[in-house]
Amino acid sequence: MDESRDAPVQNLSESPADGSGTPRSTVSRREFTTSCNFCSCGCGMIAAVRDGKLLTMEGDYDHIVNRGSLCVKGISMFATHTSPSRLTTPRYRAPGSDHWEDISWNDAITRVAQKIRKTRDATWIATEKVGDKEVPVNRTDAIGFMGGAQNTNEECYLFQKAARLLGLAYVEHQARL
Numbered sequence: 001m002d003e004s005r006d007a008p009v010q011n012l013s014e015s016p017a018d019g020s021g022t023p024r025s026t027v028s029r030r031e032f033t034t035s036c037n038f039c040s041c042g043c044g045m046i047a048a049v050r051d052g053k054l055l056t057m058e059g060d061y062d063h064i065v066n067r068g069s070l071c072v073k074g075i076s077m078f079a080t081h082t083s084p085s086r087l088t089t090p091r092y093r094a095p096g097s098d099h100w101e102d103i104s105w106n107d108a109i110t111r112v113a114q115k116i117r118k119t120r121d122a123t124w125i126a127t128e129k130v131g132d133k134e135v136p137v138n139r140t141d142a143i144g145f146m147g148g149a150q151n152t153n154e155e156c157y158l159f160q161k162a163a164r165l166l167g168l169a170y171v172e173h174q175a176r177l
């Protein structure tokens with residue numbers, strides 16, 4: 001999120017989710033400007049937060065890109081965030097298994113790291129012949145890296161760096177396919 005700003009608190013109240021009808025104070029509610037990350041248009045959004053929980057997301061009328069409007073993907077962002085179908089833990093399907101099981105983040109990271117290491121070591125190309133010269137190339141062609149439209153610029157920078165450091169030549173982005 002880019003910037004925090006206090007929400008206007010006068011004459012504002014919210015109906016509580018418990019349906020009690022008693023308006024709740026908005027004093028603890030804060031708003032942050034942020035960007036929709038579903039595509040590269042970068043439409044501005046305002047996220048309202050209370051006690052560390054996201055309350056609403058809407059288009060930012062002051063943002064030069066979208067002036068408050070959002071396409072259907074941007075409008076759906078809050079529903080996606082709160083959807084009960086949203087996966088919040090990594091899942092694993094064992095070879096031959098017919099079902100997925102939840103695993104911990106530590107387990108998922110360890111599994112991915114081990115597979116990358118094993119594949120990279122087994123397929124490493126240190127040098128290649130160019131003309132009559134053997135030149136260093138230091139890469140593996142056995143692993144590809146796919147980014148997504150939901151990644152931020154900062155995430156893409158880090159992913160790209162990690163992929164190149166691992167010696168990956170095939171680095172792509174889902175939006176180009």
Ligand code: SF4
Pocket residue numbers: 036037038039040041042043066069070071072073074075
């Ligand atoms: S609201 Fe729509 S057009 Fe704007 S950044 Fe999100 S996906 Fe792109």
